[in-house]
Amino acid sequence: MTPVVLVASAAIISTLGYALLCYASPFGRCRKCKGKRRVPNRIRRGSRHCRRCDATGLRLRLGRHVWNSIRHLHHDGTGPRHTK
Numbered sequence: 001m002t003p004v005v006l007v008a009s010a011a012i013i014s015t016l017g018y019a020l021l022c023y024a025s026p027f028g029r030c031r032k033c034k035g036k037r038r039v040p041n042r043i044r045r046g047s048r049h050c051r052r053c054d055a056t057g058l059r060l061r062l063g064r065h066v067w068n069s070i071r072h073l074h075h076d077g078t079g080p081r082h083t084k
Helices: 004-026 062-076
Strands: 028-029 039-040 045-047 056-060
Touching: 028 062, 056 062
Parallel strands: none
Antiparallel strands: 028 056, 039 045
């Protein structure tokens, strides 16, 4: 196997794996609060709700966001279907 074929097949397999992950589990942990729903407050010693995930601990994955955008763009670009 040549290195080019090996790199290409690894890229295809990892892309398909990520696509399946986005399909099966569209939400991932929030990167700011790490899924804990609260972030430490710098001024006071307490903590506050995470504004990025709205205190859910979950964020939409980047791949799922791209897929939703493409799907909405296609839906908006194609006109209404005419049935006879």
